[in-house]
Amino acid sequence: MLLGLCGAICSGKHAVADYLIQKEGFRLLKLKDVSSLRVTDEADGDRQLQAVEFAEDESSPPPHLIFEDSKALLDFVTKRWQEHWVTTDIWDVTILDRFFQRPFFLLVSVDAPVSLRWKRFVDRCRDRLVEPPPLEKFVLWNDRHLYDKNVGRAYLTDRAQVRLFNSSSSFDELHAALKALNLADEERLRPNWDQYFMELASLAAQRSNCMKRRVGCVLVRDRRVISTGYNGTPRHIRNCNEGGCPRCNRGEGGGVGLSTCLCLHAEENALLEAGRERIREGAILYCDTCPCLTCTVKITQVGITEVVYSQGYNMDNDSAAILKAAGVKLRQFSPPRKGLIYLESSGGTN
Numbered sequence: 001m002l003l004g005l006c007g008a009i010c011s012g013k014h015a016v017a018d019y020l021i022q023k024e025g026f027r028l029l030k031l032k033d034v035s036s037l038r039v040t041d042e043a044d045g046d047r048q049l050q051a052v053e054f055a056e057d058e059s060s061p062p063p064h065l066i067f068e069d070s071k072a073l074l075d076f077v078t079k080r081w082q083e084h085w086v087t088t089d090i091w092d093v094t095i096l097d098r099f100f101q102r103p104f105f106l107l108v109s110v111d112a113p114v115s116l117r118w119k120r121f122v123d124r125c126r127d128r129l130v131e132p133p134p135l136e137k138f139v140l141w142n143d144r145h146l147y148d149k150n151v152g153r154a155y156l157t158d159r160a161q162v163r164l165f166n167s168s169s170s171f172d173e174l175h176a177a178l179k180a181l182n183l184a185d186e187e188r189l190r191p192n193w194d195q196y197f198m199e200l201a202s203l204a205a206q207r208s209n210c211m212k213r214r215v216g217c218v219l220v221r222d223r224r225v226i227s228t229g230y231n232g233t234p235r236h237i238r239n240c241n242e243g244g245c246p247r248c249n250r251g252e253g254g255g256v257g258l259s260t261c262l263c264l265h266a267e268e269n270a271l272l273e274a275g276r277e278r279i280r281e282g283a284i285l286y287c288d289t290c291p292c293l294t295c296t297v298k299i300t301q302v303g304i305t306e307v308v309y310s311q312g313y314n315m316d317n318d319s320a321a322i323l324k325a326a327g328v329k330l331r332q333f334s335p336p337r338k339g340l341i342y343l344e345s346s347g348g349t350n
Ligand SMILES: [Zn+2]
Pocket: 209, 210, 211, 212, 232, 233, 240, 245, 248, 263
């Protein structure tokens, strides 16, 4: 795999790269003369300070491989993608797009509180006998580094598939957190089947027009999608969110007046769309919410073999009992949560 690291000044992306190189068998790939591509930052004459930022790279131990350009780097990894490679040299959006075309590329962003990043920067300046900047100057410099329309890097962190927040106060703590995280896990590159179908169900849910709750469902057999469904009013009836179902629009508690509801459930829609003939033995129903009792009865009748759900509902036990009695497997699978991952030991307060 090729792991790309990006992030704000002194967020710790090089510390993460060093960990991967020292502990997880990654090798560093660099682009030749990268600093010349960053001259746009020099307008305000902060050359000395920038020298301190660029010098981060020196901490990476040899041996590393240096390439003329990103195409050469990518060609190299394409032939050896099953080994572990890491780079911090992604400098523009065309390079990023090119990397994202490959199935072995993972973009990881690293961020940290600005106060902590400034402290790290001040320490680094002192190590190098350079006068450190005041916090205000550092903040302005950071704003430009991330959000300047021409040179800002926010487009990188925006597209990261894994987003790390490095607030750890020591390398030991950082290393322990990274070890637990296991960035090299190849499941990060491609979703497994459960993840794939559950995310399709969640995508279907986004089309829901029901005022009560968005639900999505996917019917699968032999790892192929038979049909999809989401909840809402039937064909030719006004959408629920446009007033089509008076019951849903009254906003009463879950389960109240259920028998007067006009909305079809996601599971019902997926079952109706597939038809009994196409369902047969071995069909799996993925639903982002555990089926209600009336859907459960229908699921049982059409011969579904397994139900996989992500979130619980308020009648899970009743549904589970029916499915069990009918010999239908029931399993909960919740896809890994996306969002910021805190790199600190559990219970840490720094
Ligand atoms: Zn509704």
